[in-house]
Amino acid sequence: MPLAETLTQLRVGNQKFLIDFYQRSRHLFARWAQRKHRLAAPQAHELLQDTLLDFYDQVADGRITKLPDDLRAFIYGMAQQRLAAQVPAHVPLPAAEAQRRQRLLAQFNQLGADCQQVLTYFYFHSYQFEKMGVKMGFPNATVARLQKSTYLRKLYELVRGGYEPGWAVGTGAADKG
Template identity: 85%
Template sequence: MSAPLAETLTQLRVGNQKFLIDFYQSSRHLFARWAQRQLRLAAPQAHELLQDTLLDFYDQVADGRLTLMPADLRAHVYGMARLRLAAHVPAHQPLPAAEASRRQRLLAQFNQLGPDCQQVLTYFYFRGYHFEMMGGKMGYANATVARIQKSACLRKLYELLK
């Protein structure tokens, strides 16, 4: 969890779930104890609830409903789990195969772009930087150069997806 929060959100948006896997592995025992005390769940049900809740969190990030990383991620996830249990949401509703495949393909293509293109697209689409700010961060002469670079990078990504 040493990556900056904005970078974590960016990686989640392009389909990289490593952060969530690490969070699950480091938190599952604590979550199970909390769920046993607060929700009266056995450890296996608590682990399933945590997995499903983290997948819900991922979906919220991926589709843009969650744009900022919560200040206290653990409290946020625990609250989501409590709401999920209260709403009686069925467990393990996986993404449709087509969507899961699309996300994996997009991540693979995004990783094939050069670091500058990855940074430009991250700044514009995931951090919401306007062209002036992006130009300053990337060291471009002006906003027009940033706009042109973003267009070129997006075109490269589109070509890779074909």
């Protein structure tokens, strides 16, 4: 799978790439962790799992926008940083962050289908405006750019409390400009 496609798949929640990476790498990683940090295999496997989840979160929230050329070295480096910072294993998100993400998802779900699709194409699939315009049936890339800006503003207004709950925005052909 091409690197750009891998990131896109991760952004939309498909973790198959990470699962495959874990299955291929866990024994080698455990040997490295034993030699370098004196971790037993079960602790090394947990460390690799937690590190891959950190990597996934960073891809999903946009902190990682390009797949590293040497992913294995990058993941090992992340694991080493986790150990140096003494980050405990399997720590759930802080309650405030989990609630923030749930509220944002609920607000996103209040948007109309077109609005959700445009924002998903742009932010999760990394579509250029030309491709987004074709996919959405817009006359050109400028309309796609304007629609993305309009829909992002609508989401922002939902987040700020500007719309009534249950009112779907961006649902019809009139929104296509």
